[in-house]
Amino acid sequence: xxCAKLSISSLDCKASLxxxxxxxxxxxxxxxxxxPLYRFLGRLGGSAGNVLPELLDAVPSSALEExxxxxxxxxxxxxxxxxxxxxxxxEISKSFSAERLLMERDTTTGNYHLMLGGININxxxxxxxxxxxxxxxxxxxxxxxxxxxxxxxxxxxxVARKALQKTANVGKIANWLIxxxxxxxxxxxxxxxxxxxxxxxxxxxALHQTGVCVTLEDAVFSFDQAAQPETHLPENRCIxxxxxxxxxxxxxxVDAFVTYIxxxxxxxx
Amino acid sequence: xxxxxxxxxxxDSDSTFQSLWPQVRQKIDALESESLPVLLLKxxxxxxxxxxxxxxxxxxDGQRNALYCYIIALCRTNIHSALTSSLARTxxxxxxxxxxxxxxxxxxxxxxxxxxxxxxxxxxxxxxxQVVEALGGKAFLVKxxxxxxxxxxxxxxxxxxxxxSKYQSAILEKGNQLLKNAGIILTIADLxxxxxxxxxxxxxxxxxxxxxLKNALVDAFADFVRTELA
Numbered sequence: 101x102x103c104a105k106l107s108i109s110s111l112d113c114k115a116s117l118x119x120x121x122x123x124x125x126x127x128x129x130x131x132x133x134x135x136p137l138y139r140f141l142g143r144l145g146g147s148a149g150n151v152l153p154e155l156l157d158a159v160p161s162s163a164l165e166e167x168x169x170x171x172x173x174x175x176x177x178x179x180x181x182x183x184x185x186x187x188x189x190x191e192i193s194k195s196f197s198a199e200r201l202l203m204e205r206d207t208t209t210g211n212y213h214l215m216l217g218g219i220n221i222n223x224x225x226x227x228x229x230x231x232x233x234x235x236x237x238x239x240x241x242x243x244x245x246x247x248x249x250x251x252x253x254x255x256x257x258x259v260a261r262k263a264l265q266k267t268a269n270v271g272k273i274a275n276w277l278i279x280x281x282x283x284x285x286x287x288x289x290x291x292x293x294x295x296x297x298x299x300x301x302x303x304x305x306a307l308h309q310t311g312v313c314v315t316l317e318d319a320v321f322s323f324d325q326a327a328q329p330e331t332h333l334p335e336n337r338c339i340x341x342x343x344x345x346x347x348x349x350x351x352x353x354v355d356a357f358v359t360y361i362x363x364x365x366x367x368x369x
Numbered sequence: 370x371x372x373x374x375x376x377x378x379x380x381d382s383d384s385t386f387q388s389l390w391p392q393v394r395q396k397i398d399a400l401e402s403e404s405l406p407v408l409l410l411k412x413x414x415x416x417x418x419x420x421x422x423x424x425x426x427x428x429x430d431g432q433r434n435a436l437y438c439y440i441i442a443l444c445r446t447n448i449h450s451a452l453t454s455s456l457a458r459t460x461x462x463x464x465x466x467x468x469x470x471x472x473x474x475x476x477x478x479x480x481x482x483x484x485x486x487x488x489x490x491x492x493x494x495x496x497x498x499q500v501v502e503a504l505g506g507k508a509f510l511v512k513x514x515x516x517x518x519x520x521x522x523x524x525x526x527x528x529x530x531x532x533x534s535k536y537q538s539a540i541l542e543k544g545n546q547l548l549k550n551a552g553i554i555l556t557i558a559d560l561x562x563x564x565x566x567x568x569x570x571x572x573x574x575x576x577x578x579x580x581x582l583k584n585a586l587v588d589a590f591a592d593f594v595r596t597e598l599a
Contacts, residue, residue, distance in 0.1 A: 136587050137405055143591030147599035340405045347403055354408045362416050364598035 119311025158356035170344030186306030372565035378558035388552035442576035464493035
C-alpha cells in the first residue's frame, strides 16, 4: 500500500463546507442518535439543506478553516468512499482506492495538504493504461540495466528485452516487476511527471465531485508504513466534542447560529 | 419536624420559567463545558427566553414536568432564601423554618411540591397577631397551656389546626403568595402537613439532569428550527 500527500495550492473552505455539510448532515444525521448534533441534524431532515449554507455565511473564515478540517475528519469514512468511487470513474486513477483521509495545515508554512493513506492499487488495471505502460517499460529498462555487469545478468537482460518487444508480454513482465518490489516500485512509477500529472487532475476532479473545492499543486507518493493511524473521529463523536475545533471556533459557529435564529425570528414577526 | 406536601392545581410553567431564568442563566454561565448546548445557551441573550419557552412548549407534559423538577432543584438555594425572607416579613412566618424544597411528579403525572424539615417556634408563633386572631377566645388558653406541653403535643395541636377547613383558604392564599415571591407561580390545590421523619437526599448535592430529557430537548429544538426558521 502507498500513501499520497497532496499539496493544495488553493482551498475554498466555505464552498467546500457548503458542498460537504448537506451530505454530512444526510449521512451523519440520525434522528435516533444519542449524539446531540447528529440527532439534531437527523431531526432537521431536509431543512438542514436550508439552514447549513446560510449558517456558513455568518461564520468567520478562521473558524471555517478549522471547521472544514474537523468535518473532513468526522466525515472520513463516507468521504473516502465517495473519493474512491469518483476515482473509479477515471483512467489511471480507477486502479486506486484509499482507506484513509486527513486534511492538515502545515503550521510553519500555513499551507494545506490532504493525506490519502492505505491506497491499494489494482496493478492489472493500472497497466492497462497506455501512459502507465510506456512508463513501466522505461522503468523496466532501467531495472534491466542493473543486471548488465554480470554475464548472467546480461543474458537475463537480453532475454527480457526480447520478451518486451512483444507488447503482449510487457504487461505481464511489468506486473511481475512491480509486484516483486511491491509498492515501492510503484511509487517510482507514480512519481513520473507524465503519470503523476493526469493522476493529480483526476484526484482533484474526484475531490470536486465530493464537494471539496481544492486545486492540487503536487503529490508526493510514498510507501505506506503507517499501521492504520486513527485520523478519523469515532462514529459517535461529534466535532464539537473533539479537539478539531478550538473554543474560539466553537464560539464563532454558535454566534453564527444565534445570528441565524435572531434574523429568522425577526423576519417571522 | 414537619413536611408540607403541596399538591399543585394549576402550574404557570411559562411565568415560573421566566422568573427563575436569571438564576438558571447564572448556573449556565458558571459552567465550564464547551459542549454545543451550553455554548449555545451562554451565547443567547435576549433571544433565549422567548426561544426557550417556544422550545419547552414543544415538550410533552411529562417531559416538561421533569424539566421543572430539575430547575427547582437547581435553584433550590435561592428559592429557599427567597421563601425564608418572605416568611420573615410576616409575624407568623418568623416562627417557621424549613430545610429544603423539592418538586416531584406523581404517578398520575401531576406535580407536587414538598417543603421538608419544617420547624416551628411555637412561642414566636403565638405572638403573631394573625394567629391570635385566628384562635379567637382560645388564644389566651393556648398561650397558657403551651409551655406545659411536650414538643410532640404542640406539633399535634398545630397539625389539627392546619387541617381545619376554616384555616385552609387563608393558608392556601398565603402559600400561593409566598411561592410567587420566590418565583414559583402556581395555584395550590390543597396541602397536607405531616410529621417529617425521613431523610431527603434529593434536597442536597448537585441535581442530575434527567438523561431522557436531553434527547427530548434536541428534538424540540430541531422542531423549532424546522417549523419556525428554516
